[in-house]
Amino acid sequence: MSDTPFLQAISVAKTYPGSQTSGLKTTDLTITQGKITAIIGESGSGKSTLLKLLYGLLSPDSGEVRFKGERVWGPNEKLIPGHDAMKMVAQQTDDLNLYAKVWDNIAIMLPSTDLKAKTEKTENILKQLRLTNLAGKQVANLSGGEKQRLAIARAIIVNPEILLLDEPFNQVDTSFREGLQHDIRQIVKDTGLTVIIVSHDPAEVLSMADELLVLKDGEILESGNPKTMYQNPANLYTARLLTNCTVLTRDEAKACGLKTRAEHVVIYPEWIETVKTWTNNDWEIKQVLFKGCYEDLLLEHKGITIRVLNDQFGKYTEGTRINLKLHRWLEY
Numbered sequence: 001m002s003d004t005p006f007l008q009a010i011s012v013a014k015t016y017p018g019s020q021t022s023g024l025k026t027t028d029l030t031i032t033q034g035k036i037t038a039i040i041g042e043s044g045s046g047k048s049t050l051l052k053l054l055y056g057l058l059s060p061d062s063g064e065v066r067f068k069g070e071r072v073w074g075p076n077e078k079l080i081p082g083h084d085a086m087k088m089v090a091q092q093t094d095d096l097n098l099y100a101k102v103w104d105n106i107a108i109m110l111p112s113t114d115l116k117a118k119t120e121k122t123e124n125i126l127k128q129l130r131l132t133n134l135a136g137k138q139v140a141n142l143s144g145g146e147k148q149r150l151a152i153a154r155a156i157i158v159n160p161e162i163l164l165l166d167e168p169f170n171q172v173d174t175s176f177r178e179g180l181q182h183d184i185r186q187i188v189k190d191t192g193l194t195v196i197i198v199s200h201d202p203a204e205v206l207s208m209a210d211e212l213l214v215l216k217d218g219e220i221l222e223s224g225n226p227k228t229m230y231q232n233p234a235n236l237y238t239a240r241l242l243t244n245c246t247v248l249t250r251d252e253a254k255a256c257g258l259k260t261r262a263e264h265v266v267i268y269p270e271w272i273e274t275v276k277t278w279t280n281n282d283w284e285i286k287q288v289l290f291k292g293c294y295e296d297l298l299l300e301h302k303g304i305t306i307r308v309l310n311d312q313f314g315k316y317t318e319g320t321r322i323n324l325k326l327h328r329w330l331e332y
């Protein structure tokens, strides 16, 4: 592999007219080839802006994007925006032909010079994205999730080097979403495709991504391996994005018996053990929320609420008082 970075943003910045604080502040980043990079951040943090800049749908005010060392031209310089080696799938799948069949929507992406190859490739991609059974169905009659699969099939069939996904699974139910995530991971493994995905969903980025970028107010706050980042986020903001954790102020932490000088203490639900002791059963169970394979216990003590995971179904009922053992916490 050459030393030239695959996809690179070099001091790229973008401000939208009318607001100095919108868009993306000066950003440098490198995307690794053959990996899934996820971009996560609060609403308005600049995720879509960054994706559009990388793809060439937006021109930066300063800096440049380079793909394999060559500049990615934006709409200011190029008539048809978007780099030829990349494909983007967003939430809306507007470019599908609703009146045509699934098969035709895919096949039309390929030239008709070699009909045998065209048929083979279409069949292959239908299989990869589990659309074979739907090949003869009219697109207007597909579910939202099936349309998303089709949009991804249409993007992948032209062999892009990079697939950009802007919250593509938002309107899809959990089991459908997980199936699609699995299939995209498999395609990345099989073909070496590079994927950049924008998401709000911590479960999605943690299970899919090889690399994670956290955006805040148009800036990359931290980046790295998702597992490492989950275990030790450098910022409170990242911890909050990646897990439904309890955040305590210094005074609240002290009231819970934690000695700390930090401004905030973060406790993940899985770091708390519930115990019943002879004394100090200070925490009252306010709510038991059934979550399928576990329960969420909401506990209260001195006006402080803490969330705990419990897999011993039926052990605790609302109103019971218990004690807590904290195995770990983070300080910020």
Ligand SMILES: Nc1ncnc2c1ncn2[C@@H]1O[C@H](COP(=O)(O)OP(=O)(O)OP(=O)(O)O)[C@@H](O)[C@H]1O
Pocket (backbone or CB within 6 Å): 016, 017, 019, 021, 022, 023, 041, 042, 043, 044, 045, 046, 047, 048, 049, 050
């Ligand atoms: N065309 C535009 N004109 C003006 N401001 C814009 C435009 N597009 C985005 N912005 C602003 O730039 C900032 C970043 O927007 P962007 O869409 O990149 O954020 P995001 O993280 O993708 O948000 P979301 O998760 O809600 O989609 C926001 O403050 C947004 O209001």
